[in-house]
Amino acid sequence: MTQALQTILARHQFNPTRLLQILREAQEALTWIAPEYIDTLAAGLGLPRARVEGVAGFYRFLHTDAPCRYRLLFSDNITDRMLGNQDLLTTLCEMLWVERGHISEDGLASVDTTSCTGMCDQGPALLVNGWAIPRLSRERLARIAELILAQAPVETWPRELFAVADNLRRADILLGNPLQPGDALRVALPLGRATLLEEIKHSNLRGRGGAGFATGLKWAACRDAAGDHANARRYVVCNADEGEPGTFKDRVLLSTQADLVFEGMTVCAYAINGSQGFLYLRGEYRYLLAPLNGVLARRREAGLLGRDILGHAGFDFDIEIHLGAGAYVCGEESALIESLEGKRGIPRNRPPYPVSHGYLQCPTTLNNVETFCAAALVAAKGADWYRGIGTVKSAGTKVLSVSGDCARPGIYEYPFGVTVRQVLADCGAENTLAVQISGPSGVCIAADEFDRRIAFEDLATAGAFMVFDRSRDMFEVARNFAHFFAHESCGFCTPCRVGTAMLRSTMDKIAAGHGTLYDLAEIEKLDRVLNQSAHCGLGHTACNPTLDTMKRFRPTYERRLKSLDFEPAFDLDGALAAARRMTGRDDTGAHLSTEIEA
Ligand SMILES: Cc1cc2nc3c(=O)[nH]c(=O)nc-3n(C[C@H](O)[C@H](O)[C@H](O)COP(=O)(O)O)c2cc1C
Ligand code: SF4
Incomplete structure (x- = not known):
């Protein structure tokens, strides 16, 4: 055991910023993170034990509870639920003789849920020891159970079980690009840094990760920032x-356009004078790690990474991949940087922003995968070409992840400005009741809004497009999202930690038929509190799906309420019943009458 840990520590040069990667690899080698491993790692990295333990306890995919040979986590997004994941989970528990959420007594297996695993176009899905298995059915579960009961190592399971389809349905300039590795760099490097940056600015490219910040401005701010150290690296x-x-x-994008992603990162490094890149890959995409490292190796061989890239003296840049470990909040840029530094993924106070004080307090440009792909296209083909596509305010294309009630879920790339109605027609959606644009933190729209457009000036989106037909109950959709936010709140700030838990319990209370109009008003109040006082975007947007569905599908809430009167959530008179019984009194004076309350 100690030898295995020492090998992992040595591979990471005993560098504390690699703590998350070290813990992940330790778990892969030893099935869990035992208390004594934490001692060894703390000593090897020169960190307080509490720091290592704190990080190990923060991430959903790191396990400090007990050894377990096969950990199975069912994806629990609303689309997995629509495809029957709950019944499948129960079936697997029965096949393996385990209780949901517990490790079997012999330490063989545990079955539980996790947030969306990013396989909504081919759900229901699960992770086994971090490896994704999509398209679950009873037959596939029977095979999985058989392999587990035979104690077959996951590496020996049939590859076909782990095959993830791309489901590429509509390609445009990005997914259909004819570029070869190095094409964008061969145009960008002769331009020089300043002209390249002007091109990116002029292209009107905006971030695809959700906030839509102007990419050129971000890159320029990073190039011009000094950071905390003299000669800070970028x-x-x-x-x-x-x-x-x-x-x-x-x-x-990572499985079909990895070169374009890395090319965009390298173009960015040239523009900002950066020397090191990181790709922070979500843990659920563990299966992409080896192929992506293969692409990086090929690029090094081709002179597209490393020293003097493409013979350009002094332009040295390389890219490393770090894997996340199951924490949605790590998508928030400052939390991601904390995680990259080997810490818990807790969002930082901002300002200062990552462009001046990012990774190790040095100037850092952080962009979404799709943004880097688009930047490579701009570098290769020019800003004027790029801004000629899409709308005046939204240049280029948007890649959508379409899932839910439609015949052809998958990936669709459109020029900005496409209507929701067009996307619904293309994906074969019928009798559509609602579309959730940009995921739970985005907006829910009803049928009378289907002529709205995907664009920054109308429906801005990070890419999710979830379709719900008329057989669906939008209250249950919102309730699933409320559970998601409560589960993923990192707990750092009280308004979000308590607020998301209150939202979840209020939605559960309404579902159980105990809600009143008072609860609906409380949710609106909660939204105001979260917007004003939560520390990051997770808290700010947590009430969005509930408020959107309450506004557009009010009857689905009202028919669950036990009363349409404005009754307080707590029944004080009912709570005094025990006292009345003890004193033997049940006369009018022993009750809280309406007059007295008023
Ligand atoms: C809770 C939370 C989760 C986020 N998750 C992601 C994510 O998974 N991917 C992403 O690119 N941006 C995510 N973002 C937005 C990032 O903070 C950041 O704005 C974005 O990565 C910047 O890249 P862009 O300028 O290319 O859009 C998230 C933000 C919040 C508040
Ligand atoms: S708003 Fe929520 S997720 Fe964001 S820092 Fe606060 S507790 Fe964490």
Whole structure:
């Protein structure tokens, strides 16, 4: 055991910023993170034990509870639920003789749920020891159970079980690009840094990770920032955390366009004078790690990474891949940087922003996977060409992850400005009741809004497009999202930690038929509190799906309420019943009458 840990520590040069990677690899080798491993790692890295333990306890995919040979986590997004994941989970528990959420007594297996695993176009899905298995059915579960009971190592399971389809349905300039590795760099490097940056600015490219910040401005701010140290290094970080439920387009970009992603990062490094890049890959996409490392190796051989890239003296840049470990909040840029530094993924106070104080307090440019792909296209083909596509305010294309009630779920790339109605027609959706755009933190729209457009000036989106037909109950959709936010709140700030838990319990209370109009008003109040006082975007957006569905599908809430009167959530008179029984009194004076309350 100690030898295995020492080998892992040595591979990471005993560097504390690699703590998350070290813990992940330790778990892969030893099945869990035992208390004595934490001692060894703390000593080897020169860190307080509490720091190592704190990090190990933060991430969903790191296990400190007990050894377990096969850990199975069912994806629990609403689309998995629509495809019957709950019944399948129960079936697997029965096949393995385990209780949901517990490790079997012999330490063989545990079965539980996790947030969306990014396989919504081919759900239901699960992870076994971190490896994704999509398209679950009873037959596939029977095979999985057989392999587990035979104690076959996961590496020997049939490859076909782990095959993830790209489901590429519509390609445009990005997914259909004819570029070869190095094409964009061969145009960008002769331009020089300043002209390249002007091109990116002029292209009107905006970030695809959700906030839509102008990419050229971000890069320029990073190039001009001094950071905390004299001669601070500059870093380029690609956000491939893709944790928003219903979003899986970065998965497909990474599996089909990895060269374009890395090319975009390298173009960025040239523009900002960066020397090191990181791709932060969500843990659920563990299966992409080896192929992506293969692409990086090929690029090094081709002179597209490393020293003097493409013979350009002094342009040295390389890229490393870090794997996340199951924490949605790590998609938030400052939390991601904390995680890259080997810490818990807790969002930082901002300002200062990552462009000046990012990785190791040095200037850092962080962009979404799709943004880097688009930047490579701009570098190769020019800003004017790029801004000629899409709308005046939204240049280029948007890659959508389409899932839910439609005949052809998958990846669709459109020029900005496409209507929701067009996307619904293309994916074969019928009798559509609602579409959730940009995941739970985005917006829910009803049928009378289907002529709205996907564009920054109308429906801005990070890419999720979840379709719900008329057989669906939008209250249950919102309730699933409320559970998601409560589960993923990192707990750092009280308004979000308590607020998301209150939202979840209020939705559960309404579902159980105990809600009143008072609870609906409380949710609105909660939204105001979270917006004003939560520390990051997770808290700010947590009430969005509930408020959107309450506004557009009010009857689905009202028919669950036990009363349409404005009754307080707590029944004080009912709570005094025990006292009345004890004193033997049940006369009018022993009750809280309406007059007295008033
Ligand atoms: C809770 C939370 C989760 C996020 N998750 C992601 C993510 O998975 N991928 C992403 O690119 N951006 C995500 N973002 C947005 C990032 O903070 C950041 O704005 C983005 O990566 C910047 O890249 P861009 O300018 O290319 O859009 C998230 C933000 C929040 C608040
Ligand atoms: S808002 Fe929520 S997720 Fe964000 S820092 Fe606060 S507790 Fe963490």
